[in-house]
Amino acid sequence: MSLKIGVPKETASGETRVAVVPKVAAKLVKLGVDLHIQKGAGQASRIPDSAFGDNATIASRQTDVFDADVVLAVNVPAPTKIAKMKRGAILICFVQAHQNPEAVEALQKAGVTCFAMELIPRITRAQSMDALSSQAAAAGYKCALIAADSLPRFLPMLTTAAGTIRPAKVLVIGAGVAGLQAIATANRLGAKVFAYDVRTDTKEQVESLGAEFLIAEGVKAEGEGGYARELTDEEKQKQQDMLADNMTDADAVITTAAVPGKPAPKIISEAMVDGMKPGSVLVDLGASGGGNCELTEPDKTVTRNNVTIIGPSNVPAMLAEHASEMYAQNLSNLLSLMLRESEDQSTSAKGIKIHELAIDWDDAVIDGAVLMRDGEAASDAARNALSNSDPNSS
Ligand SMILES: NC(=O)c1ccc[n+]([C@@H]2O[C@H](COP(=O)([O-])OP(=O)(O)OC[C@H]3O[C@@H](n4cnc5c(N)ncnc54)[C@H](O)[C@@H]3O)[C@@H](O)[C@H]2O)c1
Numbered sequence: 375m376s377l378k379i380g381v382p383k384e385t386a387s388g389e390t391r392v393a394v395v396p397k398v399a400a401k402l403v404k405l406g407v408d409l410h411i412q413k414g415a416g417q418a419s420r421i422p423d424s425a426f427g428d429n430a431t432i433a434s435r436q437t438d439v440f441d442a443d444v445v446l447a448v449n450v451p452a453p454t455k456i457a458k459m460k461r462g463a464i465l466i467c468f469v470q471a472h473q474n475p476e477a478v479e480a481l482q483k484a485g486v487t488c489f490a491m492e493l494i495p496r497i498t499r500a501q502s503m504d505a506l507s508s509q510a511a512a513a514g515y516k517c518a519l520i521a522a523d524s525l526p527r528f529l530p531m532l533t534t535a536a537g538t539i540r541p542a543k544v545l546v547i548g549a550g551v552a553g554l555q556a557i558a559t560a561n562r563l564g565a566k567v568f569a570y571d572v573r574t575d576t577k578e579q580v581e582s583l584g585a586e587f588l589i590a591e592g593v594k595a596e597g598e599g600g601y602a603r604e605l606t607d608e609e610k611q612k613q614q615d616m617l618a619d620n621m622t623d624a625d626a627v628i629t630t631a632a633v634p635g636k637p638a639p640k641i642i643s644e645a646m647v648d649g650m651k652p653g654s655v656l657v658d659l660g661a662s663g664g665g666n667c668e669l670t671e672p673d674k675t676v677t678r679n680n681v682t683i684i685g686p687s688n689v690p691a692m693l694a695e696h697a698s699e700m701y702a703q704n705l706s707n708l709l710s711l712m713l714r715e716s717e718d719q720s721t722s723a724k725g726i727k728i729h730e731l732a733i734d735w736d737d738a739v740i741d742g743a744v745l746m747r748d749g750e751a752a753s754d755a756a757r758n759a760l761s762n763s764d765p766n767s768s
C-alpha cells in the first residue's frame with residue numbers, strides 16, 4: 375500500500391502559505407506516495423486545486439487529510455484536528471512547543487510522532503531542510519520592501535531636473551539570515567545600508583553585501599552554535615548608545631534580532647524612537663517574539679512623533695507563493711530522509727515503485743527534529759511544554 379500523505383488547509387489567522395506546492399507534489403508522487411490535499415489549501419497562495427493536476431487527490435473533507443500516515447503542515451494544527459490523526463502517524467510542521475503546549479498535549483494523547491521544523495539542526499547536511507532559514511530569507515527580503523513602501527521618500531539617489539535626492543540611509547539590526555537578505559534588498563534598491571549584529575563575525579558577510587558594519591565597543595556576544603547570547607545590562611547600554619547615535623539620521627530601521635528560545639531582545643527604546651527623524655520608518659521583524667522595539671505592537675502600525683513603527687508577525691505569509699515553495703522543498707527533503715524503496719518492490723496505482731517509512735532514529739537530523747515519538751516526549755522542547763501545560767485541561 376502506498377504511503378498516504380495529507381496536506382491540510384492552514385487555518386491560523388493571517389496564514390497564507392501551504393505545505394506542498396504543485397512542483398513538490400510531482401516530486402513526492404515519484405516516490406510512489408498517495409498525496410491528498412485539502413480542497414482550497416493553496417488558494418491563499420494563489421495556487422488553485424487544479425494546479426496539482428493528477429499528482430494529488432483533492433480532499434473535500436478535512437478528515438481525509440488528517441487520517442493520513444504522514445501529515446505535512448506549515449503550522450501545528452489545532453488539538454481537535456490532531457485528535458483526528460491515527461496513532462503512530464507522523465506530523466511534520468512548525469510547532470514552537472513553548473508557545474503551543476496544548477498542541478503538544480494533543481500529540482501525546484493522539485500517540486502521534488511529530489517532527490518540528492524549527493528543531494532541525496543548523497548543520498551543513500540539513501541545509502536543504504532548514505525551514506527557519508528559508509522562511510527568514512523570505513521575511514528579510516519582504517521587510518526591506520515594506521520599509522521602502524512605507525517611506526515618504528526614495529531609497530536611491532536621484533539626480534533630476536527638479537534637484538538631487540540623496541540616497542536613504544537604512545539601518546539593519548541583526549545580520550542573521552533575515553537581516554542579510556534585508557541588507558541585500560535595501561542595497562539593490564539603492565539605499566546606503568548600515569548594519570549591526572552582536573556577533574562581530576557577521577562583519578565580513580555584511581560588508582560583502584555592500585553595507586557598512588557598525589561596532590559597539592566592548593560588545594561581542596557569540597553564543598553556542600553560531601547564535602547570539604543574551605547581553606548583560608552593561609553591554610545593552612553600550613549597544614543602545616551606539617545605535618541611538620546612528621538612528622538619528624536613519625530613514626528606515628529594520629530590526630531582525632533574535633536569541634533562540636528567548637523573547638526578542640528589546641533593543642530600541644521609546645527614547646531612541648523619539649530621536650529618529652520625522653517621516654522615518656521602523657520595521658520590526660521581531661514582532662512575533664514580542665518585538666525588538668518597545669513601541670512595537672504585533673500586526674499593527676503605530677505612529678509616534680511622525681515615525682512609523684510596523685510590526686508584522688508573519689512576513690513569509692506576505693510572500694506566500696515562494697515562501698510555500700521553499701518550505702515545501704524543505705519538507706520534502708526531510709521526508710525523503712525517512713523513506714526507502716519498499717522491500718517487496720510493489721508499485722503505486724500510477725505504476726511507480728512504492729517508498730515506505732524507514733526512520734533512522736540515530737540520524738542527527740532525525741534525532742534533532744523529533745519532538746514527540748509515538749506520543750512520548752522526545753525532546754526538551756516537548757518535555758518543557760508538557761510540564762508547563764495546564765494539568766486541568768482535558
Ligand atoms: N550551518 C547552517 O546550516 C546554518 C543555517 C542557518 C543559519 N546558520 C547560522 O545561524 C546563525 C543565526 O541564524 P539566524 O538568522 O537564524 O539567527 P536568529 O534569527 O536567531 O537571529 C538573528 C540575528 O540576530 C542577532 N542578534 C541577537 N541578539 C542581538 C542583539 N541584541 N543585537 C543585535 N543583533 C542581535 C543574532 O546574532 C543573529 O545574527 C548564523 O550564524 C547563521 O550563519 C547556520
